């Protein structure tokens with residue numbers, strides 16, 4: 275691929291969002307330098323920072339900036355001052371939900387991989403998780419997060435869960451196609467024994483299955499799935515599920531990878547946004563302990579979306595090098611931790627110049643913590 279120009283909107287957000295985003299941008303800049311691309315970054319506010327600045331969690335300018343970009347990179351949003359105040363009239367999360375809806379990002383794709391080198395760190399048994407490679411398709415613009423909500427009176431409240439057949443079909447087609455290109459297995463996770471919306475999901479997926487004869491379709495209730503994901507994750511290939519179930523089971527699945535700070539995602543549909551699956555981890559903000567790899571791997575998914583597969587492969591190589599050389603933040607390397615910034619620099623350095631000579635020089639430098 276020759277030189278390519280891309281406009282990337284960056285919504286760093288709150289808490290650790292800005293720190294992890296900075297590392298992903300650094301890695302993307304290294305990609306641009308190495309491959310001669312022209313990446314233009316434009317930063318916009320969303321979440322608590324946007325409420326503080328404008329009163330609106332998703333200012334018009336932010337939405338317009340995202341619409342005109344080729345892709346969006348998101349850190350995370352959310353702040354304890356809203357989490358601890360149930361009566362807050364406006365919330366950071368409303369900005370993210372509205373952005374997903376406005377951009378038509380109906381599918382959130384969350385890959386879950388068990389890294390061999392991290393197996394000793396996992397609280398799960400290595401033989402159970404080694405080789406795990408699942409792809410979660412989480413519906414992202416429907417369901418209970420988007421239904422009508424309110425309080426009937428002071429003592430009761432409601433959140434409606436609604437799905438339509440077209441909403442299910444469009445993401446189901448993506449999940450089926452992904453399964454065709456992988457291990458030909460699709461598991462629908464639902465609660466069809468209780469929920470009417472889940473029964474619609476089953477009906478629609480059963481109806482589409484005939485169009486994908488090579489794909490074996492399996493159905494699991496979400497409570498059972500939550501247990502199976504930890505007990506025997508290797509049974510899964512593609513998981514398809516609704517918004518809230520996908521939100522929950524993917525955080526759970528991050529234990530297989532080793533940290534919530536490792537799981538990236540792509541939110542696609544009418545636009546493309548790339549975001550780590552974790553939140554703003556406010557306890558860690560400004561401490562340099564947040565793992566930037568989830569956001570860096572989200573940037574790799576962005577490169578793949580651009581068709582830049584060699585570029586993405588190099589970023590993934592850089593991440594693997596960091597994992598193998600124990601250049602890791604404290605949740606994965608408590609004895610000799612590296613900072614958010616150092617992990618990002620290490621990966622960016624690998625991308626910029628992975629030649630042996632440079633590499634050794636860099637190892638020495640980072641070993642003595644001179645590179646920040």
Ligand SMILES: NC(=O)C1=CN([C@@H]2O[C@H](COP(=O)(O)OP(=O)(O)OC[C@H]3O[C@@H](n4cnc5c(N)ncnc54)[C@H](O)[C@@H]3O)[C@@H](O)[C@H]2O)C=CC1
Nearest residue numbers: 350351352353357534535551552553554555556564565605
């Ligand atoms: N996409 C988004 O912007 C999301 C925003 N949120 C918001 O984030 C705020 C905090 O929510 P929490 O429930 O605490 O979830 P969280 O995902 O921010 O953190 C949960 C735990 O995961 C670990 N963790 C998360 N990110 C990590 C990283 N990069 N490196 C290492 N460890 C990491 C930490 O142990 C942390 O205590 C809330 O305001 C919530 O609404 C939550 C999830 C997603």
Ligand SMILES: CC(C)CC(=O)C(=O)O
Nearest residue numbers: 367370371419521551552
């Ligand atoms: C606002 C929430 C739905 C964010 C979240 O937990 C997620 O998207 O994973």
Ligand SMILES: [Mg+2]
Nearest residue numbers: 521522525551
């Ligand atoms: Mg979540």
